[in-house]
Amino acid sequence: MTRPDIVIVGGGIAGASLGAVLAEQASVLMLEMEANAGYHATGRAVSFWEETYGGLAVQPLTTASGPMLSSPDPEFSRSSFLSPRRTLHIGRPDDAAARDRLLEEFDGKVALHGVDPAMLVPGLRPEWTLGVLEPGVCDIDVAALHQAWLRRFRRLGGQVRLATALRGAEARDGGWRIETDGGVIDCGLIVNAAGAWADDVAVACGVxxxxxxxxxxxxxxxxxxTMPSADLPLIMDICSQFYFKPEGEGRVWLTPHDEEPSLPCDAAPEELAVAEAITRFEAVVDWPVAAVERKWAGLRSFSRDRAPVYGFDSATRGFFWFAGQGGFGIQTSPAAALLGAAILKGEALPPAVAKIDPTPYSPARFS
Incomplete structure (x- = not known):
């Protein structure tokens, strides 16, 4: 590939999914700074397909992605990426306003109904009296999905250069000249799908x-x-203080739902956050904790209004943002890739995403 049409910076779920769509009609080169694509946020995700997760700005993308994740094109995957889970949103009496807001915001958009949470979670402590069940929620096989995107990308002629970071770029001759760890690359367009490093990549490109x-x-x-069952719902605090879900017999994945500002880095868990997670868990259920078997951390990257950013930069020609996907990039990846590719190519939205308004995701909103 002497001069690719498009260079995508980042090989996580964002870059892999968009690349797999763009490679149908263009020559695309993907730059991944790590030795393995998806090393950071994608490889550390506790991911599920949940239509309320991320709020109203993300819900249309999640909803549109559902059919593509559950019944993918056989050439993309021979099996579904989803398995049934359900989510039980729980709260205490003082959380009634948050419970009502959840039901009102998604009325007519997502199947939700009130339940007695104690009927679904044996061992739930008695003060957790409020419950909203979201029955359509599913676990996502993140590794299988990410690899499926990369396989499709390569099958269509896309190339991936691992351990190759963008160090700088200059607009010239109607395109870009990019300086990388592996030398100079000339291309037509740059797609910034660098996750936590998205702003750093922009600065390196003079954007x-x-x-x-x-x-x-x-x-x-x-x-x-003593966990009652591996088939329990994902348990999510209505006020976003924790969530946890079974991960096989006798094991739980738990987060305190922390959002600690960080520089882009190889994130590691802090002991205070681990301790806080366990404290919150023990305040919800009476299941004794025998051991902390693993702990890890990842970086979820948000724009200022917490909605994803898809579109050409307002001031710099040929620089396309595909970033700010928070913790929702995996569950929205099929719809986001179709939407982003259509915007980049200046084409009509394909049927699967035709009802989604791309305007709220445009980087122009920050101009």
């Missing part, structure tokens, strides 16, 4: 950053031998 902020999220794996 004004738009305020993509990395926030650290901590996760722990607990061994809880």
């Amino acid at each position: 004004e950053p738009i305020g993509i902020a990395p926030l650290r999220r901590t996760v722990v794996q607990l061994r809880v031998p």
Whole structure:
């Protein structure tokens, strides 16, 4: 590939999914600074397909992605990426306003109904009296999905250069000249799908950053031998103080739902966040914690209004933003890739995303 039409910076779920769509009609080169694509946020996600997760700005993308994740094109995957889970949103009496807001915001958009949470979660402490069940929620096989995007990208002629970071770029001759660890690359367009490093990539290209902020999220794996069942719902606090879900027999994945500002880095868990997660868990259920088996952290990157950013930069020609996807990039990846590709190519939205208004995701809103 002597002069690719498009260079995508970042090989996580964002870059892989968009690349797999763009490679149908263009020559695309993907630059990944790590030795393995998806090393950071994608590889550390506790991911699920949940239509309320991320709020109203994200819900249309999640909803449109559902059919493509559950019944993918056989050439993309021979099996579904989803498995049934359900989410139980829980709260205490003082959380009634948050419960009502959840039901009102998604009325007519997402199937939700009130339940007695104690009927679904044996061992739930008695003060957790409010419950909203979201029955359509599913677990996502993140690794399978990411690899499926990369396989499709390569099958269509896309190329991936691992351990190759963008160090700088200059607009010239109607395109870009990019300086990388592996030498100089000339291309037509740059797609910034660099996750936590999105603003850094922009600056390296002489583009004004738009305020993509990395926030650290901590996760722990607990061994809880007396957990009633591996088929329990994902349990999510209505006020966003925690969520946890079974991960096989006698194990739980738990997060305190922390959002600690961070520089772009190889994120690591902090002991205070781990301790806070366990404290919150023990205040919800009476399942004794036998051990902390694993702990890790990842960076979820948000724009200033917490909606994703898809579109050409307002001031710099040929620089396309595909970033700020928070913790929702995996569950929205099929719809986001179709939407982003249509915007980049200046084409009509394909049927699967035709009802989605791209305007709220445009970087022009930050101009």
